[in-house]
Amino acid sequence: MIEIVWHGRGGQGVWSGSAVLAYAAIKAGKYAQSFPQFGPERIGGPVTAYNRVDDKPIVERGPIYEPDIVIVIDPSLVKPRYRERITRGLKEGGTLLVNTTLEPGEVRREFNVPDSVKVWTVDATTIALEEIGRASPNTTMLGALIKATGLLDVQYLEQGILWRWPGEVGQKNINALKRALREVRGG
Amino acid sequence: MQELKKVEQTMLALNGDEAVAWAVKQSNVDVVAAYPITPQTIIVERISEFYHNGEIDIEFIKVESEHSALSASWGASIAGARAFTATAANGLALMWEILYIVASTRAPVVMAVVNRALSAPINIHNDHSDSMGARDAGWIQIYSEDAQEAYDNTIMAFRIAEEAMFPVMVTLDGFTISHTLQNVLVLPDEVVSEFVGERKVPRIKLPMIYGEKEIPLMLNPKYPVSFGPLDLYDYYFEHKVQQNEAMKASVPIIEKVHREFAEISGRSYEPVHFIPYRTEDADVILVGLSSTMSVVKKVVDELREEGKKVGAIRLRVFRPFPAEMLRKELSKFSAVGVLDRSLSFGGEGGPVFTEVRSAMYSAQSRPPIVDFVYGLGGRELPPKLIKKAFEDVLAMKEEPETPVIKYLGVRE
Numbered sequence: 001m002i003e004i005v006w007h008g009r010g011g012q013g014v015w016s017g018s019a020v021l022a023y024a025a026i027k028a029g030k031y032a033q034s035f036p037q038f039g040p041e042r043i044g045g046p047v048t049a050y051n052r053v054d055d056k057p058i059v060e061r062g063p064i065y066e067p068d069i070v071i072v073i074d075p076s077l078v079k080p081r082y083r084e085r086i087t088r089g090l091k092e093g094g095t096l097l098v099n100t101t102l103e104p105g106e107v108r109r110e111f112n113v114p115d116s117v118k119v120w121t122v123d124a125t126t127i128a129l130e131e132i133g134r135a136s137p138n139t140t141m142l143g144a145l146i147k148a149t150g151l152l153d154v155q156y157l158e159q160g161i162l163w164r165w166p167g168e169v170g171q172k173n174i175n176a177l178k179r180a181l182r183e184v185r186g187g
Numbered sequence: 188m189q190e191l192k193k194v195e196q197t198m199l200a201l202n203g204d205e206a207v208a209w210a211v212k213q214s215n216v217d218v219v220a221a222y223p224i225t226p227q228t229i230i231v232e233r234i235s236e237f238y239h240n241g242e243i244d245i246e247f248i249k250v251e252s253e254h255s256a257l258s259a260s261w262g263a264s265i266a267g268a269r270a271f272t273a274t275a276a277n278g279l280a281l282m283w284e285i286l287y288i289v290a291s292t293r294a295p296v297v298m299a300v301v302n303r304a305l306s307a308p309i310n311i312h313n314d315h316s317d318s319m320g321a322r323d324a325g326w327i328q329i330y331s332e333d334a335q336e337a338y339d340n341t342i343m344a345f346r347i348a349e350e351a352m353f354p355v356m357v358t359l360d361g362f363t364i365s366h367t368l369q370n371v372l373v374l375p376d377e378v379v380s381e382f383v384g385e386r387k388v389p390r391i392k393l394p395m396i397y398g399e400k401e402i403p404l405m406l407n408p409k410y411p412v413s414f415g416p417l418d419l420y421d422y423y424f425e426h427k428v429q430q431n432e433a434m435k436a437s438v439p440i441i442e443k444v445h446r447e448f449a450e451i452s453g454r455s456y457e458p459v460h461f462i463p464y465r466t467e468d469a470d471v472i473l474v475g476l477s478s479t480m481s482v483v484k485k486v487v488d489e490l491r492e493e494g495k496k497v498g499a500i501r502l503r504v505f506r507p508f509p510a511e512m513l514r515k516e517l518s519k520f521s522a523v524g525v526l527d528r529s530l531s532f533g534g535e536g537g538p539v540f541t542e543v544r545s546a547m548y549s550a551q552s553r554p555p556i557v558d559f560v561y562g563l564g565g566r567e568l569p570p571k572l573i574k575k576a577f578e579d580v581l582a583m584k585e586e587p588e589t590p591v592i593k594y595l596g597v598r599e
Contacts, residue, residue, distance in 0.1 A: 023370045035367035045503040057370070063206070063567055064365055076206040105375075 001054040002151060003064045007086060008073035017073065017138030017166055018049040021145070021152075024160035025053045025071070028152050033058055051152065054123040065089050069149060072098040073141055075125060083111050092116045097148055099124040099137050104186035119150040120186030124176075127183065131176035132169070139173040140172075143180030196372040196449060203334040203364035204229035207273065207357070207372045208297045210341035212243045213379035217268035217386065220259035221287065224278040225311045226361040227301040231273060253278035257296070265414050267405035268388040269345060271298065271344040275361060276303035279317045290325025291430060292414040295355070295387075297346030298326075299341060302477070302528075303361040304564040312565020313361035316529040317548035319538045325430060326439060327355045328506040330476045334359070334369050339454055343381055346444045349351075349387040353435035360478045363566070378451055402473040434507050441504060461502045461511035463516065465491065469498030471580040474517075474543060475526030476502050479568055480562075483526070497577050502539065510546035517543070518552045522583040524576055527596075528530035528562045536560075538591050555587035561595035572596050 004021070006015040015036040022034035030053055037048040050064045066089040067168055072078065077086060078100050090096065090113075097120045098107050099118040104119040122144040124137035132139075142157050157177060202208060209217065219238075221231045223545050237243040246263070250256045260270040274282060279300055300318045304310040318509075327347060331337040337359040344355040353464050359365055362374050374382075388403040393410065395496060418426060440595050442459050449455040456462060464484050466472055471485055480501035490497045500516065502509075517523055527537025534541060540558035547553050559576050562569050572595050583589055 019368050023200040026198060026370050031370050032200070033369050035362065059485055060480050061478050063569075065569060128335075131453055 001018050001052055001058065001060070002069065003067045003150075004051040004053075004071060005052070005064050005067040006049040007070045007077055008047050009043075009076075010045045010047050011143055012045045012047075012073050012106055013105055013136045013138035013163060014049045014073055015140060017071075020139065020157065020160035020164050021047070021051050021142060023163055024076040024156035027159050028156040029060050030055055033061075037063060056154065063102065065093055067094065067181045069095045069097065069145070071141055071145065072096070072100075073124070075100045075135055078102065078107060078110055080110060080112075087113060090117060094118070095120065095149055097122075097144055100142060101126075118148070118187060120144060122180050122184040124180065127176050127179050131179060132172045140180045141175045143177035144184035147181045154178075194375060194378050196452070198398035199333055199371050199373050200368055201338075201371040201373075202229065202351070202366050202368045203331075203359045204301065204366070205233055205360070206334040206338035207341050208233035208237070208427070209371075209373055210338045210379075211271050212237050213374070213376050214271075214345050214381055214383045215269060215385065216243070216245055216345075218246045218248065218260065218263035218270045220250050220256045220270070221265070221272045222250055222253050222256045222277050222278060222478050225254070226303060226313075226365040227273050227278070227299065228274040229365065230299055250591070252323060253281040254285060256389070257282040257289065257293045259548060260296045260298075261285060261289045261292070261294050262406075264289070264296045265292060265406055267388050267403060269349075270294075270296045273299040275301040275517055276305050276317045276522070279321060280305060283321075285326040286321055286326065287356045288415060288433070291426075291511050291543040292395055293352040293430075293433075294414075295345075295352060297341065297344040297348050297355050297357065299337070299369050300356050301361050301365045302358050309359070309451070310564040313363055314479045314528045315358075316565045316566065318358050319529040320370050321356070322506055322538060325353070325400070325434065326506065327351065327353050327434070327441070329355065329357050329504055330502065331359045332478055332481060332501060333365055334367065335363060335454070335518055336456070338373065339452065339456075341450065342374075342383065343444050343448050345383045346447075347441050349443070350442045351433075352389060353434060354455045358477070368495075372452075372454075372581055374452060382448065382451060386438065388405070392405060407577075408560060415542075438509075439505055456503060458512070460504040460512055461500050461516070464499040464514075466500065466520075466574055468496060469520060471522045471524070472498040472500055472517075472520050473524045473526055473573070473576060473579070473580065473585065474500045474502060474539065474557075476505070476528065476539065477530065479526060482568065482570060483573055486577065487572050489570070490520060490574065490577055495581065497581070505539075505542075508542055508546070514545065514546050514550045517547060517554065518550045520554050522580045522581040522587070523547075523556045526576070527558055527560045530563065542590075555583045555589070557589055558584060558592045559595045560592060566596050568596055
């Protein structure tokens with residue numbers, strides 16, 4: 001089973017991103033969960049969302065304490081003071097994927113990430129602004145995620161995006177996702 | 188039901204609230220009256236979408252409060268309609284007066300309760316204070332473990348309600364189930380439609396002056412009847428005792444509906460009232476409700492790896508309470524821990540504990556029982572705390588002198 005924790009702020013589409021991922025995994029014939037950790041619901045407040053993906057039915061439930069993958073969707077969280085929150089429980093050999101203009105090596109230093117963790121970065125906010133016209137980096141992060149981990153085939157993510165945002169908006173999000181496939185750096 | 192057999196189902200990605208809304212869409216419901224409240228809101232939103240897209244043929248009554256939501260559902264139900272509503276926490280509290288009226292007129296309303304902590308202070312997260320507070324109101328209560336079960340329970344609830352002539356509360360944990368998207372297998376529309384059938388209305392014999400005639404017991408201008416008229420000390424008591432007997436008589440109906448549902452869906456919840464997990468050779472067990480028990484099962488697996496003989500029992504049907512069956516089941520363990528996600532202020536333990544321990548008083552062999560109150564207001568119960576609970580219960584085998592009530596995961 002792959003367990004994923006998303007970190008971001010209200011309004012950035014953390015929950016939608018995780019929902020699209022779970023939908024895509026289910027369409028691909030897998031078992032999946034997506035759920036939010038809600039605090040007070042407000043724009044700008046810290047938001048965490050979770051995903052579980054497996055080939056067999058999932059018994060686990062509730063928060064994830066030892067993720068395989070951590071996704072940071074908000075560039076302002078790339079600061080040493082958020083290190084504990086972001087890297088807590090991240091498994092050895094796991095993946096850290098960050099929306100930032102920084103290079104993977106810089107993020108590794110900023111968060112003092114052990115060598116065993118793979119660090120990937122993508123400037124998802126710029127891609128989202130250019131492709132979608134608004135700073136919603138969630139679908140861009142999904143593109144980066146599948147490039148970094150090979151978790152799912154891109155066609156299922158496209159189906160998931162169109163499920164959530166039918167029509168033109170969905171297409172723009174797919175464009176953003178495809179750009180992330182090319183522009184994500186790391187490994 | 189023989190010809191229905193197991194059918195081709197569709198795998199959807201739904202959260203618990205959406206799963207309930209899907210079940211309602213497929214269950215030939217006539218009237219939905221509901222008022223939004225977190226974390227139940229998605230149920231009402233989806234039903235509203237189905238309605239406006241023409242995917243569901245209902246009267247959708249927008250009301251100004253939960254008191255009115257249940258009042259309208261009651262009116263519809265005693266007029267012969269199949270009625271559904273949904274609520275949570277303070278919304279359920281505002282329905283209080285009508286809960287008893289629906290139950291005591293034996294109106295088969297089905298209600299989803301998305302379990303959430305009660306105010307004050309305001310808290311939108313999961314515990315069971317809301318539905319546990321309503322446990323004496325005369326509703327059948329079925330607690331769901333995940334979104335799939337919330338879907339299944341909602342469909343079965345219509346059959347149980349109408350055959351037993353009791354309202355049914357289907358509960359699902361706020362956020363942990365209601366807002367968690369997961370795989371949900373959905374039956375074809377026509378299979379659910381055939382399973383639930385048309386609304387069943389009991390028939391009564393008319394008084395002689397109307398002639399030898401049977402009519403459906405419902406509001407009907409042609410043959411006026413009253414529901415819930417004045418009933419003082421001359422007969423009220425008898426009616427309440429009968430109501431209690433009738434609730435107990437719903438047990439075989441609940442079992443029958445579950446078995447028929449298993450035939451069409453392949454999903455069996457045997458033995459219906461509660462589900463044991465790895466209890467065959469277990470020394471000690473934890474008993475509890477709902478989604479927490481998924482995590483408890485994982486912990487049971489881990490402790491079994493370490494050679495500890497532990498098991499779990501997930502209660503599903505809390506009303507009518509399966510005292511007799513549980514008494515038989517629990518007698519064989521050396522110690523029992525109960526998980527309670529609500530408090531009874533000033534009482535000796537939470538509602539599940541007092542019920543379980545009371546059932547065990549008349550058992551031949553009585554294991555020591557401890558209550559673990561946990562998770563109030565959505566507080567997490569991580570696996571390591573469940574392990575600690577198991578360790579406490581294992582220690583009780585040797586030394587039963589222990590506090591009756593313990594709190595799991597609270598600051599001291």
